[in-house]
Amino acid sequence: MSAPVPDLERAFRVVVHLGPLQDHGMTRAGHRRVVPIVGGSVSGAFEAEILPGGADWQIVRADGSIEVDAQYSARTPSGALVLLHATGVRTGPPDVLAALLRGESVDSSEYYFRTVVRIETSDATLAPLQHALFLAAAVREAERVTYTAYRVT
Template sequence: MTHAPTVPALEHAFDVVVRLGPLADHGRTRAGHRRIIPILGGQVSNGLDAELLPGGADWQLVRDDGAIEVDGRYSARTPGGDLLYLQVRGLRTGPPEVLAGLLRGDDIPPDRYYFRTVITIETDAAALAHLEHAVFIASCVRDADAVRYAAYRVT
């Protein structure tokens, strides 16, 4: 007997604000047009409470078609002192003039571009181990000096 896969649902899990430092444009490397944006800090709230720690970064590749492959990696600490490692991978794309405006820090409505990510979390905290057994997707917004997203657990 063959069983059909279940249709996944989405359940809101948490919200994140990532404060960003200045972009470092590494130019065209062997991997492509590389940009690195440092993580200065931020906050996780509304379902999971933690402070984003400075020191992570978003390693981006700008594709020839203008789309940006996002690879963010950063740490967070809960109020109880537990550490979380978040890896955020995804895609930001849109019309060239919109992407250029985002790069300049213009206030662009999020319905003018596509910015979605997949989040995985690692931790050694037993009370938070359930986060390691889930995949989260996020709808993201790029502000001048921050990225905001709502993360949803794929059930």
Template sequence: MTAHEPPVPGLERSFEVVADLGPLEDHGTTRAGHRRIIPVVGGTIAGDFRGTILPGGADWQTVRADGSIEIDGRYSARGDDGSLLYIRAQGVRSGDPAVLEALLRGDDVDPAAYYFRAALTLESATRPEFERAVYLASYIREASRVRYVAYRVT
């Protein structure tokens, strides 16, 4: 029997999201930790899926003791063709405490100064190819929006 090596994964650019955000809701320390919720109020998606980000989603964040943030974003997009795409992003934003504070204030911060990545789970009744792959995203946080590029893991 021949031993095979598993394939080395690669990344293939799939789509870019610009999500417009509402005001941060700081819920304080709950049983889950320091809870913050940031509403998703609109935006765009372009690439393998083209359309608009629908209002009504949010990022349910938990702030860790070291200031890092656990990301749990859930929102939908409506394609230019009328189809729907559900996106769930689970990841982390971390960095030097001064950098994280600057992001919280809405300052323009070089994305190389912090780490902001997530694994995406996609659902679509009309685009099953999105459900058959793993996606990773690299983010930039801006004052009133978040931008990211999603990559399909090959």
């Protein structure tokens, strides 16, 4: 018996507004950076406002690639809270990664930025989102990250 071949279904779009990068330097885990999440929005499978207080806890690899580990909360218009947890990688040629770090505009075709997104919520209407993985293709801009998340079937 063979395993099913997954498909991707467009689920939601996220715009995450970022605060100033905090460079913690070399720690026991590696070169640690923290990027505060200060707001944003979710639209599509559910609508929500991203709340300030989350962050992306990054590790910068020796080759300049970045391991992404972002966690942040969002609130729906009905008041339900949703936790989004995105883990992944952003990589590309050194000059492109340096340009992104300086906040320059870089075409997303010049680098690779993908995450797996997990949802956590106590809201019964959104509970089915907790039983799926979402694959996202992201774009890094100077003060925000945008991504479209696809449900892996």
